[in-house]
Amino acid sequence: MEFIPFAISWNITSRCNLACQHCYIDAGCRDGGLPGDLRTDDIMKILPGIAAVNPGAVLILTGGEPMAHGDIYEICAKASSLGLMVVLGTNGTLLNPSSAKRLKECGVSGVGVSIDSLDEKIHDQFRGSPGSLKASMRGLLAARDAGLEIQVQTTAINANIDELPLVAEWAHKIGAKAFNVFFLVCTGRGQTMTDISPQSYEKVLKWASRVRNDFPGMMVRPKCAPHFKRILYEEDKNHPLLSTYIAACRAGTQYCRIDPSGVVTPCPYMDVPAGDLRTSEFGDVWKGSAVLEKYRSPKLGGKCGLCAFRLLCGGCRARAYANLGDEMGEDAYCAYEPSGREEAITSIDTVAKFGGGSEPSSNWSPEAEAIINKIPVFARSIVRLAVEKHSREHGAVLITPELLKAAAPSGGWGRPQPANAPPPKKAEEIPWDDDAYARTKNAPDFVRPGIYKLMQKRGAERGKNRIDDAFLSEIRDESMMLVSKRMKKTGFDELSMQSWNAAKDRFSKNAGRVETINRIVEFLDGREKKNEAIISKFKSYLEDDSPVVGWTPDAKSRLNKVPENFRDMAKTYIEKESLKKGYRMITEKSFDDVMNELPFAKMMTGGQ
Known part of the structure; x- marks a missing residue:
């Protein structure tokens, strides 16, 4: 059987700006890499060899911190030009709108950012740097807004294990394509750390199976957890995920790692040299290494060698190596106990991995x-x-x-829409409260039909049963905000007759617009009593430079109560979700409507 590397993880530098407790290569807080790190020209020479073996491989550039590499953009551009699918495994703290945009331009497909807790104290302590959670969240959102696919990566530890559902909810809300739960392998700086118990391991895997369909558009994927295949099989012998790449260990068969010095190992957590790319081509190492061959015809020891799931799961080889010094030993963190030597379970996935199909x-x-x-x-x-x-x-x-x-x-691989779907039903008109309807009489005759139409549209968008006084005020404020932004584009910067005259000059070739302006001016001049509160509010909207949506003063006050480390994220999220809901002005009500849907709202609003 031919073994093809589907994914290669490459630690392109040992330099890093954080000092994570569990770092498997013991990187951190060093401005320069170690003396043995590959130079950029060495990296550029190795890349074509990877593409020659599999031009469509996923190349995971990590570190250390990949964004700390001085030539990261050039490396990404070269790899992408060879047809490799480039993704970054990063702590996210060095990502910003400019760097994220540049990564996108260099052909990077996405980034995976480590978020280990929504509690700043837990995350920052684990990552060894105060303020790292806030910086990582900003970087993650910058990547998303630049058009990169984002994944949230969380390492399951005793301090955050009960928080995983919360982090998953948050990841889904910000648009992550995957929530990856990593399980600690006690190597590198994490050698002295205590892993979660086999029982906790099992609990997390069962949770991941249970919620796999709860987040449309986002996968929940255990990593370094081949036992997930057993959990799925025990749940349903015909489970669709049993025939996928998800969770199974591919070390040495369809996956390998390149360390900062160019040494190939079966996976990032095992310093078992399979070859050196300073002296050998990647293809020669991949196809001819005796070390990698061991993983392609594994002779597992201990309970892993007896287990019915030895092909489907096979245990984590890195964990066996870390605990026993034998990469073919048993994985002690599996809760399953075989009853003697059991018949091996096979599936499409095991055939794809090891062969054996007749x-x-x-x-x-x-x-x-x-x-x-x-x-x-x-x-x-x-x-x-x-x-x-x-x-x-x-x-x-x-x-x-x-x-x-x-x-x-x-x-279907892509599910088509039914060709003969019935046309949507026409929405029934939403009734008005008397006091709200009476208020519309204060508007000019030529404006009133537009108000009625707009209120029906916004009411339907927001599921209103009646149009009441408060909702009318809310939509009025939104409309004023939109009008003010349009006015600013035409040169308005204040409410004055000179501004109206300037507008008529600007639209002198459009008779309809000039006539509308004349009618507005005539209406305003003819009014006996001016609403000073409305005029003041309109002026405040003219002065508001917010590029997306407007915020009322009360809503801004509420936003300022959000803890500082969450405030930027909250503002971005609220504006995005408000636009989805049809809000063009963020009021206290729209603020609450968005925040009430978040399971972590109290955390973000300080309990307000």
């Missing part, structure tokens, strides 16, 4: 091959095996795009 390969049409080649390389072999199994079961001689679609779970 069925001949099917014939693929060029069109079907083109489709499957668009699937990410790390999942392609598993999908191919699943489709070929489906074709044999149905007696198909040739795999076509139609059969590829039929073999996909839940009706």
